[in-house]
Amino acid sequence: MAEIKIAGIMRAGAYSPNHIGNDAAIFNLVAEQLRKRGYEVNVYSEEQLAAGALRGERIIVDMCREQRSIAILQKMEDDGCLVINSGYGIENCTRERMTRILLGSGIPYPESLIVNTDEAVTAALRDAGMTRAWIKRGDFHAMHKEDVSYVRHPEEAQEVLQEYFLRGIRRAVINRHLEGDLIKFYGVRGSSYFFWFYPFDEGHSKYGHEAINGRSKGIEFDLKELRDICSRASEALDVVVYGGDCIVSPEGEIRIIDFNDWPSFAPCRNQAAPHIAKAIVNLIKDFTASNPL
Numbered sequence: 119m120a121e122i123k124i125a126g127i128m129r130a131g132a133y134s135p136n137h138i139g140n141d142a143a144i145f146n147l148v149a150e151q152l153r154k155r156g157y158e159v160n161v162y163s164e165e166q167l168a169a170g171a172l173r174g175e176r177i178i179v180d181m182c183r184e185q186r187s188i189a190i191l192q193k194m195e196d197d198g199c200l201v202i203n204s205g206y207g208i209e210n211c212t213r214e215r216m217t218r219i220l221l222g223s224g225i226p227y228p229e230s231l232i233v234n235t236d237e238a239v240t241a242a243l244r245d246a247g248m249t250r251a252w253i254k255r256g257d258f259h260a261m262h263k264e265d266v267s268y269v270r271h272p273e274e275a276q277e278v279l280q281e282y283f284l285r286g287i288r289r290a291v292i293n294r295h296l297e298g299d300l301i302k303f304y305g306v307r308g309s310s311y312f313f314w315f316y317p318f319d320e321g322h323s324k325y326g327h328e329a330i331n332g333r334s335k336g337i338e339f340d341l342k343e344l345r346d347i348c349s350r351a352s353e354a355l356d357v358v359v360y361g362g363d364c365i366v367s368p369e370g371e372i373r374i375i376d377f378n379d380w381p382s383f384a385p386c387r388n389q390a391a392p393h394i395a396k397a398i399v400n401l402i403k404d405f406t407a408s409n410p411l
Contacts, residue, residue, distance in 0.1 A: 140382035151395030
């Protein structure tokens with residue numbers, strides 16, 4: 119098995135806001151797990167990927183987020199390479215695409231508006247009864263705290279959209295704010311592994327937005343249903359290694375509010391890494407059975 123070579127592409131620091139160390143840690147743990155299983159893992163940066171530094175590897179394991187990286191991964195996949203996570207899946211986790219795919223697939227998700235940042239939205243928000251809401255850049259992954267904004271009324275939403283427009287962001291998604299317990303989850307498609315926790319209670323935060331919903335109330339919910347929703351979302355979005363956030367309403371209803379390709383697994387990375395590696399190995403075995411290297 120030593121002859122099977124994997125190109126491991128680490129995430130560019132700009133796409134790991136406040137989590138550069140955590141993202142590198144889970145990636146390195148998975149790479150080490152793959153090496154223990156007999157694979158050769160050559161690690162590259164996204165910059166090296168763009169510069170054509172790969173050495174002919176046909177199996178790619180990546181945490182990429184840059185637009186040029188995603189285009190390269192998609193081309194490699196089209197040319198017959200195995201890419202985990204898929205470049206198409208990574209692109210699907212950008213906000214506008216994710217919103218359309220999840221709603222179109224019947225995945226529980228907040229009522230949403232997809233808008234141009236230079237259009238008037240106050241009337242539409244009032245008509246929808248959407249006072250408190252979240253505005254999120256729709257064109258790509260969030261890179262800054264200001265790419266996700268909580269607003270308390272339609273007029274504030276209009277002001278925030280104008281700020282997005284002035285920053286060069288042309289599309290945005292407006293999600294209705296949901297009351298309830300905020301839960302963060304991590305999972306691996308094709309694996310029994312699943313981990314969830316209350317991020318605010320544990321002091322886990324990227325931008326501090328967890329404070330809006332505040333400390334959890336311990337609302338009862340169906341864990342099997344949550345796992346099923348996440349599994350369906352990972353299939354619909356085409357991501358193997360995933361994480362995200364959901365809200366459990368006071369009635370116990372679960373809705374996904376964010377879904378990410380290969381997050382940091384920060385509170386559980388030591389437990390998650392072997393499961394991620396095992397899922398990758400199974401995909402490699404399926405791939406090499408019909409695509410001899």
